[in-house]
Amino acid sequence: MSLARQAVEKRGTNFELWSWYYFRISGVLLLFLALGHVYVMHIATPIEEVNYAFVAARYATPFWRTYDALLLLLAMSHGVNGMRLILHDYIRARSWRVFAFSVLYSAALIFTVLGVLVILTFQPQPS
């Protein structure tokens, strides 16, 4: 029987293994997505041209909405997972941990919901 399987039978979950693996995968994806984002928004387009019309034009296609949704979800989950580990390492007192994790997960939820809402419901208006 494999080690990981035995660990699961002993503990019920392999969460930390998947969290570690997810870091690697999401990190690689984010590298390309973020570089693409920087290129399109800050290098290929002069800064004066990045305005409402530019964003509206981008969001007229499902491609950029998907791109941004992917960037948002990967960045949030990757970052929150990292913060989870840092808080676990550095905050030892139980009450402070409860507080810190509450703040972290609340902020993560609010920003994710707001971001997804904008990406899904944005209606380009002629300006």
Next chain:
Amino acid sequence: MQVTCKIRRYNPTVDEKPYFSVYRAEVEPTDRVLDVLNTIKWYEDGTLTYRRSCAHGVCGSDAMRINGRNRLACKVLVRDVGNRMTIEPMMGFKVLRDLVVDMEPFFEKYKAVKPYLINDEPAPVTERLQSPEDRAKYDDTTKCILCAACTTSCPPFWSNPDFVGPAALVNAHRFIFDSRDQRGADRAAIISDRDGVWRCRTVFNCTDACPRGIQVTNAMEEVKRKLLYDRA
């Protein structure tokens, strides 16, 4: 040559907090840092307290922080550290006195990974045979002398004393990769836990600190990879 030796002192029954004492000692460049400590203890200040046993880099008693790096005092020559040295106890454990730290939490984690061969089959008349290739898989991690230099140089361990630590993981690796070992369940439960191998951030301090030259970080990465590839 004359060396200036700054040593972190602490006697919990007398001192409110640790402080540094500065000593000067006349030693040879080819002497070891342990000889400097002995010179100070024998001829200048008998209250200086430290552990040492074999004094030849085998028993692992005299691991300490020498100029900010974990080393065995008996394996470092004076000429390699220069004529000014700062010596402190290993970080992350309770200081019992001067350079002596409480190693109990360290050995508890060591015991937790079950560092012995588990094989339920009846023992054969001769040895349990193993191919040279299988033996080579864990050769590096057989060298550990349990000095704790790696674990106490590990930043994730400093901030999170629950982290099982590199030394225990090296010894888990020793048996996980042994083809004769059968039951890794209890071991895996400890090392794949929240405070197990996943807390390793590949800082590489442990590899730098190991007086036996064990590739500690590499061993931990091998454990992670095995857990991942074997997950099915």
